[in-house]
Amino acid sequence: MFKYTIEKKDKHTKARVGKLITPHGEILTPNFNPVGTQATVKTLSSKDLEDIGAQIVLSNTYHLSLRPGADVIEKMGGLGKFMSWSGGRSPSSPESEARQGRIGPTMTDSGGFQVFSLGVAQKKVTWKDVHGRKLSKFSKSVFLDPSDTAILLPAITKTREEKELKKLKEATIHDEGVWFYSHVDGSKHWFDAQVSIGLQEQMGADLIVAFDDHESPLWDYELTKLSLERTSRWGIASLKAHKRKDQLMYGVVHGGMYEDLRKFSAGFTDKYFPAVSIGGSYTSKDVLYQVMDWCVPNFQEDKPRHMLGIGEVQDLFEGISRGMDFFDCVAPTRRGRHGNLYIHPQNGGHKENNFTLQITNAKFILDADPLDPGCLCFTCQNYTKAYLHHLFKSDEILGQRLGSIHNVYFIVNLVNKIRESIMEGRFAEMKKEWLG
RNA sequence: GGGCUCGUAGUGUAGCGGCUUAUCACGCCUCCCUGUCACGGAGGAAAUCGCCGGUUCGAAUCCGGUCGGGCCCG
Numbered sequence: 001m002f003k004y005t006i007e008k009k010d011k012h013t014k015a016r017v018g019k020l021i022t023p024h025g026e027i028l029t030p031n032f033n034p035v036g037t038q039a040t041v042k043t044l045s046s047k048d049l050e051d052i053g054a055q056i057v058l059s060n061t062y063h064l065s066l067r068p069g070a071d072v073i074e075k076m077g078g079l080g081k082f083m084s085w086s087g088g089r090s091p092s093s094p095e096s097e098a099r100q101g102r103i104g105p106t107m108t109d110s111g112g113f114q115v116f117s118l119g120v121a122q123k124k125v126t127w128k129d130v131h132g133r134k135l136s137k138f139s140k141s142v143f144l145d146p147s148d149t150a151i152l153l154p155a156i157t158k159t160r161e162e163k164e165l166k167k168l169k170e171a172t173i174h175d176e177g178v179w180f181y182s183h184v185d186g187s188k189h190w191f192d193a194q195v196s197i198g199l200q201e202q203m204g205a206d207l208i209v210a211f212d213d214h215e216s217p218l219w220d221y222e223l224t225k226l227s228l229e230r231t232s233r234w235g236i237a238s239l240k241a242h243k244r245k246d247q248l249m250y251g252v253v254h255g256g257m258y259e260d261l262r263k264f265s266a267g268f269t270d271k272y273f274p275a276v277s278i279g280g281s282y283t284s285k286d287v288l289y290q291v292m293d294w295c296v297p298n299f300q301e302d303k304p305r306h307m308l309g310i311g312e313v314q315d316l317f318e319g320i321s322r323g324m325d326f327f328d329c330v331a332p333t334r335r336g337r338h339g340n341l342y343i344h345p346q347n348g349g350h351k352e353n354n355f356t357l358q359i360t361n362a363k364f365i366l367d368a369d370p371l372d373p374g375c376l377c378f379t380c381q382n383y384t385k386a387y388l389h390h391l392f393k394s395d396e397i398l399g400q401r402l403g404s405i406h407n408v409y410f411i412v413n414l415v416n417k418i419r420e421s422i423m424e425g426r427f428a429e430m431k432k433e434w435l436g
Numbered sequence: 437g438g439g440c441u442c443g444u445a446g447u448g449u450a451g452c453g454g455c456u457u458a459u460c461a462c463g464c465c466u467c468c469c470u471g472u473c474a475c476g477g478a479g480g481a482a483a484u485c486g487c488c489g490g491u492u493c494g495a496a497u498c499c500g501g502u503c504g505g506g507c508c509c510g
Contacts, residue, residue, distance in 0.1 A: 037472050113471045183473045309471035330472045
């Protein structure tokens with residue numbers, strides 16, 4: 001039902017091109033998965049995603065189980081059918097092929113990360129460098145002190161004052177799972193491996209993720225080790241709970257920034273799971289790349305490798321060159337909605353600006369050029385920077401949509417071009433052109 | 437002709453003798469966003485309080501004049 005084959009390996013790096021066959025179509029790697037947390041990639045229709053060339057969409061078990069409920073998605077024919085996702089255009093199939101009724105590949109995240117990102121990570125911390133300057137990267141990565149308990153804020157608290165006045169509800173992590181409070185209505189819920197996998201089986205995505213515990217990068221070795229032990233235990237429990245054979249399950253590597261924990265976790269995950277992923281939060285890009293360097297040598301060649309939550313331009317190059325196959329990230333859509341739009345190196349993109357420009361800047365008021373000259377996306381083919389600037393300054397919905405179309409197109413096709421460069425033996429060259 | 441009102445950043449406003457180096461909102465400028473609670477988060481610039489003159493130790497705040505807007509009575 002699933003088959004992963006390596007088609008081509010790069011001579012100078014660990015980069016590789018592969019093909020994953022799933023029940024709902026094949027996916028070429030390296031591959032970027034747009035994130036559609038609530039069964040929608042915000043502002044984009046399934047037709048938009050097809051036109052962009054996306055091959056798979058990632059949704060979230062936590063969000064969908066709270067609303068509309070995994071049972072609703074099951075009754076509506078599963079995640080792909082529910083969102084009318086017909087999949088990307090296969091290079092081998094003709095443009096005119098009818099898409100009616102076809103369902104494309106989907107993936108769900110386990111919900112483990114949300115226990116962290118909506119709970120443990122809620123306390124605000126600003127990272128500073130050795131000179132006391134605020135770090136531009138990861139400055140929003142917020143982590144609780146190990147002694148604090150996790151907090152979830154009910155959505156019914158609308159203003160900051162209300163939030164402060166409301167009694168904050170704690171989420172508590174136990175050996176077997178997590179109690180947490182819904183951000184939708186404040187109701188109490190239990191998540192563990194059996195629950196997460198059961199929900200993911202109901203929703204029916206092709207690729208699913210084992211239920212994992214997420215360490216804070218601020219935690220010391222002992223706390224991180226305890227967290228990793230939970231992840232390992234929950235991973236095995238996830239495998240035991242998993243019945244459907246038409247779903248491929250990723251195990252998740254953890255261990256924070258500790259070499260021996262990461263190496264152990266990578267080997268452990270590779271030993272038990274048919275597919276491997278790397279999870280975590282990272283205080284810098286250096287740590288992120290170091291973690292991948294530790295993990296990858298412990299993975300077997302022929303298993304799909306997913307880099308959870310990662311997908312900025314530089315990180316895609318560094319991840320692919322280290323042998324990672326799949327990436328997902330909210331950056332293209334979130335940046336797209338906030339007017340932070342990707343541009344190629346020849347148009348001013350570089351590492352320092354994350355290959356983006358801020359379209360709301362006043363210098364674009366009368367700019368008659370396309371956003372990213374040379375880009376073939378719908379936005380760049382039809383609109384000027386001046387118009388995009390106006391849309392964002394006016395808070396018009398079309399701005400968010402055109403920004404998202406461009407950003408997702410940019411990243412999906414950047415990875416597609418990287419894949420081609422590996423096939424043609426010029427990946428290192430392309431990486432140098434982009435990163436210098 | 438007489439009377440009453442109002443005049444504070446781009447806009448709308450708070451303050452009505454020392455607690456204000458003048459409040460708040462929007463707007464403006466810039467930065468940030470890595471398994472999305474997110475049209476979100478952070479920072480910044482910008483007003484000699486219509487003008488002139490008094491009273492006072494001290495005036496955006498009180499008084500007089502003046503200019504401008506609005507209203508009322510003849």
